[in-house]
Amino acid sequence: MRTIGLMSGTSLDGVDAAVVDTDGERIGGFGKRVTLPYAPALRRDLRALLDRAQAGLAPDDPALDDAERRLTEVHAEAVAALGVTADLIGFHGQTILHRPPGAAGEVGLTWQIGDADLLARLTGVRVAHDFRSADVAAGGQGAPLVPVFHAVLAEALPKPLAVLNLGGVANLTFMGRDGGLVAFDTGPANGPLDDWVREHTGQPHDESGRLALAGTADADVLGELLTHPYLSAPPPKSLDRLDFQRSLAGSRLATLSPPDGAATLVALAAHCVAAAGRLLPEPPLRWLVAGGGRLNPAIMRALATLLDAPVHPVEAVGWDGDALEAQAFGVLAARVVRGLPLSFPGTTGVARPWPGGRLTGAA
Numbered sequence: 001m002r003t004i005g006l007m008s009g010t011s012l013d014g015v016d017a018a019v020v021d022t023d024g025e026r027i028g029g030f031g032k033r034v035t036l037p038y039a040p041a042l043r044r045d046l047r048a049l050l051d052r053a054q055a056g057l058a059p060d061d062p063a064l065d066d067a068e069r070r071l072t073e074v075h076a077e078a079v080a081a082l083g084v085t086a087d088l089i090g091f092h093g094q095t096i097l098h099r100p101p102g103a104a105g106e107v108g109l110t111w112q113i114g115d116a117d118l119l120a121r122l123t124g125v126r127v128a129h130d131f132r133s134a135d136v137a138a139g140g141q142g143a144p145l146v147p148v149f150h151a152v153l154a155e156a157l158p159k160p161l162a163v164l165n166l167g168g169v170a171n172l173t174f175m176g177r178d179g180g181l182v183a184f185d186t187g188p189a190n191g192p193l194d195d196w197v198r199e200h201t202g203q204p205h206d207e208s209g210r211l212a213l214a215g216t217a218d219a220d221v222l223g224e225l226l227t228h229p230y231l232s233a234p235p236p237k238s239l240d241r242l243d244f245q246r247s248l249a250g251s252r253l254a255t256l257s258p259p260d261g262a263a264t265l266v267a268l269a270a271h272c273v274a275a276a277g278r279l280l281p282e283p284p285l286r287w288l289v290a291g292g293g294r295l296n297p298a299i300m301r302a303l304a305t306l307l308d309a310p311v312h313p314v315e316a317v318g319w320d321g322d323a324l325e326a327q328a329f330g331v332l333a334a335r336v337v338r339g340l341p342l343s344f345p346g347t348t349g350v351a352r353p354w355p356g357g358r359l360t361g362a363a
């Protein structure tokens with residue numbers, strides 16, 4: 001079927017939309033891709049919701065309805081901008097809170113906003129949505145979900161292989177020699193760096209890593225941040241966009257100059273990936289990097305220094321590093337229709353391969 005995948009990631013920069021012909025198990029072909037940036041006001045309002053959700057946002061708060069409607073309208077515009085007819089849309093929505101189940105058996109919560117019924121009405125296309133909650137209800141982390149898509153894409157590539165997505169948060173998919181999957185979030189990536197750059201320069205991100213490349217990472221601050229217990233915890237594990245906020249705020253980061261702070265946050269992102277690498281069952285032959293962070297030479301250089309295997313942007317194997325997450329939700333949408341599993345013991349820690357997602361709109 002022809003699917004359109006829609007992803008609004010943790011960096012809140014906009015919505016990525018991509019066309020994929022797929023049955024959920026194989027890819028017939030990729031089509032067009034667009035990114036529609038959010039207007040500054042929507043970005044600000046979404047960011048405020050993320051902050052408020054940490055403190056306990058009521059599900060009937062009027063600010064939610066308004067943001068959901070505006071967010072959904074931009075998604076419908078992205079679908080229209082692709083200019084194709086599709087059978088199915090995969091609509092991730094915007095995560096505003098992610099609290100995976102605790103080791104002590106606390107019940108998890110993952111909250112994506114977006115109005116799937118409205119999107120189905122605006123586009124006239126059936127919509128698969130709510131991809132994460134069935135996994136969380138079954139005791140899984142609810143994230144990451146892209147690994148099954150990475151596995152389809154990488155079928156013919158030499159293993160062991162690591163695919164790293166550097167978004168606001170970074171996540172890793174490891175495919176072993178035997179095809180087994182191990183996947184988890186490695187740590188903060190562009191999220192804290194974007195916050196730092198916005199605060200010190202007013203820019204939305206550190207374009208081409210210029211600020212970070214002009215600075216030097218502060219070894220003391222970095223060392224302190226790297227003591228975070230998340231980094232040595234065994235998978236399965238996943239993060240909220242703001243999970244490192246408290247340790248960042250409690251560190252001496254704020255005393256650093258803008259370039260040194262940026263360099264320190266780049267080093268943090270790269271060291272978190274290296275720490276993740278140490279948790280893998282065998283060393284990867286190669287690291288393929290997707291997501292906006294691959295366009296930051298400061299991060300890519302730090303990774304090349306810290307990792308023991310070659311680090312390449314996913315374009316090296318012909319994939320589109322800006323489209324991968326959106327494409328994944330096209331494939332996941334097809335899996336929802338067919339009742340195929342979205343998550344696995346090695347990816348979210350769910351007890352057995354687990355289906356998920358819901359459907360709305362006419363079939």
Ligand SMILES: Nc1ncnc2c1ncn2[C@@H]1O[C@H](COP(=O)(O)OP(=O)(O)OP(=O)(O)O)[C@@H](O)[C@H]1O
Nearest residue numbers: 009010011167168169190205207208291292293295
């Ligand atoms: N040219 C560039 N130079 C430096 N950094 C860049 C560049 N382009 C994008 N980025 C970084 O990539 C980020 C966006 O990455 P991406 O779109 O992969 O994140 P996301 O999908 O929102 O997040 P997640 O994968 O965590 O959900 C930006 O916020 C910015 O920090």
Ligand SMILES: CC(=O)N[C@H]1[C@@H]2OC[C@@H](O2)[C@@H](O)[C@@H]1O[C@H](C)C(=O)O
Nearest residue numbers: 010095098143144145146169171325
């Ligand atoms: C809860 C949530 O939205 N998590 C996102 C986030 O962004 C990156 C990382 O953290 C990853 O775990 C996940 O997204 C990708 C698409 C995933 O589920 O695979």
